[in-house]
Amino acid sequence: MTSLVAHVGGVAVFDDLLPGKLLAHVRAAAESQDYAAREHKGIAYEGVGTEIPYDPWPVLSRALGRQVRPVIYEGRPLTFFRRSRHGEDSTTWIHPDTGVDGEFAGVLYLSEPGGPGYGTAFWSHQEHGAQLDPAELTPELAAQLDRDGQDDERWQLVGFVAQRVNRFVTYPVSLFHSRMPQRVPADHRDRLIQAFFFD
Numbered sequence: 001m002t003s004l005v006a007h008v009g010g011v012a013v014f015d016d017l018l019p020g021k022l023l024a025h026v027r028a029a030a031e032s033q034d035y036a037a038r039e040h041k042g043i044a045y046e047g048v049g050t051e052i053p054y055d056p057w058p059v060l061s062r063a064l065g066r067q068v069r070p071v072i073y074e075g076r077p078l079t080f081f082r083r084s085r086h087g088e089d090s091t092t093w094i095h096p097d098t099g100v101d102g103e104f105a106g107v108l109y110l111s112e113p114g115g116p117g118y119g120t121a122f123w124s125h126q127e128h129g130a131q132l133d134p135a136e137l138t139p140e141l142a143a144q145l146d147r148d149g150q151d152d153e154r155w156q157l158v159g160f161v162a163q164r165v166n167r168f169v170t171y172p173v174s175l176f177h178s179r180m181p182q183r184v185p186a187d188h189r190d191r192l193i194q195a196f197f198f199d
């Protein structure tokens with residue numbers, strides 16, 4: 001059964017999101033499908049898989065205890081698999097998800113962690129704090145955050161959620177966050193997650 005294991009600073013963590021049979025089906029689909037670069041609002045993201053073999057929204061609604069409304073992008077609810085592998089360093093590392101419409105993002109881990117440092121980190125920027133107000137986003141600030149997003153010297157680590165298969169972490173899109181580690185080592189397996197965006 002799904003259980004809430006932490007709820008701190010707007011970040012909520014649930015274990016055992018999917019029932020066992022469905023989890024196996026979803027992991028098999030994530031492991032076997034084609035991944036490609038996809039564009040979202042003009043930015044290309046590597047390692048995106050779009051063949052989602054189930055309807056996740058009732059599952060999320062049940063876990064969160066409220067009716068979840070998916071962000072609709074190009075006529076489809078916005079959820080996809082994401083694969084990170086050695087040598088594929090896609091897009092900015094530390095970032096907010098405010099480029100997506102909707103209030104919340106979610107990540108469901110589908111692969112085993114490569115070690116204890118695997119998961120999702122939350123960060124506070126030296127000058128701009130732990131979250132981005134989209135109303136304050138100027139082109140200059142966007143450029144600075146893009147630059148600083150590759151350099152953890154500009155940030156303080158404020159939270160960490162460890163990767164675990166079937167663990168679901170959800171957070172407001174305004175929070176600065178990153179995958180951990182920044183780069184998948186050569187001798188480690190691919191990192192597979194399913195991402196969700198919703199209100």
Ligand SMILES: [Fe+2]
Pocket residue numbers: 095096097105177
């Ligand atoms: Fe993100």
